[in-house]
Amino acid sequence: MANKPEVKELLDAGVHFGHLTRRWNPNMAPYIYMERNGIHIINLYKSAAKMEEAAEALHKIASSGRKILFVATKKQAKEIVAKEAARANMPYITERWPGGMLTNFVTIRKAIKKMSSIDRMKKDGTFNTLSKKERLQVDRLRAKLEKNLGSIADMTRLPGALFVVDITREHIAIKEAQKLNIPIFAMVDTNSDPREVDYVIPANDDASKSIEKVMTYAADAVLAGLEERKAGKESKATKADKEEPTPTKEVKGSTKAEVKATKKVADKKPVAATEEE
Known part of the structure; x- marks a missing residue:
């Protein structure tokens, strides 16, 4: 499990900077500490607590063997999300969100299979038979x-x-996940509605340092979950190897029925013989 996030580290990364006060979403009020120079300041103690809560849930999902899809198409988040998701061995979308990615997943899988078929064409030489x-x-x-x-x-x-990262920008992905009841984790800035998300992480979703701090923490939690799953599988395999079937006691050359019958005869009392007249 990932360590508890330090408030000082979040402060240094600029996680506390929100949007301009005129662009705020009133539903973010519980996560706002104060207003300074026309900008809302996020309460980092609440951010740290929410990060810890999200990390625990991510850990459980990863340890259960399910995938977590990371989504961020904004310029300053693309490379960071791709790097951390790849480190955690999880899928990610950093280009345009394909419409129906979740709600029409069968069609998306067909497109992926098309990519695999092209690779096969190149391997078996079929590709070379095509015209230029x-x-x-x-x-x-x-x-x-x-x-x-x-x-x-x-x-x-x-x-x-x-x-x-940035639920306002990725609103299509959010809607699709909601429709399918898929849990949503998100970095939510002061201009977004936290009610759209299951696990809210109040944070600055525009600064690369802030995004990197939260993403690294999330990826660490996922990796810890994967390690736990791997350790569990190994321990089960070791236990199975150690366990041996208990041998059943048998009398050599005799069936169970024969042994039972022999015992029954042996237990009978001898009958006294009668004299012949």
Whole structure:
């Protein structure tokens, strides 16, 4: 499990800076500490508590074997999210969100399979039999699919949770997850509605340092969950190897029925013989 987040570290990363007061969402009031120079300041003690709560839930989901899909398409978050999600061995979307990514997952899987079929064509030599124009078209299609869906190629079923940076920007992803009752974790700034999210992390979602701090913490929690799952599997395998079936006692050359019958005869009392007249 990840360590408890330090308020000083969050302060140094600029997690406390919110949006301009005129752009705030009133539902974020419980997470706002004060207003300074026309900017809302987020209460970092609440941010730390919410980060810890989210990390615990992420840990449980990862240890259960389900995937967590990380979503961030804004410029300052793309590289950070891609790096941390890859480190945690989880799928991520950092380009445009494909409409129906969750609600029409079957179609998305078909597109991923198309990418795999192109790879097979290149391996078995079929690709070389195409004309120059056709090869160019196939290469362009492969590049486009890789850019948009390459990071979720290993996601064979719907994710167990969604982790979003900036819910206002990723509102389509949020709506799809809500429709399918998929738990949503998110960095929520002062201009967003926290009611849209199951696990709110009040934080500055515009500064790269702030995003990196929260994302690193979340990825560490996921990795801890994966390690726990791996350790559990290994211990079960070791236990199974140590356990041996208990041998049943048998009388050599005799069946159970024969042994039982022999015992019954042996237990009978001898009957006195009668004299012949």
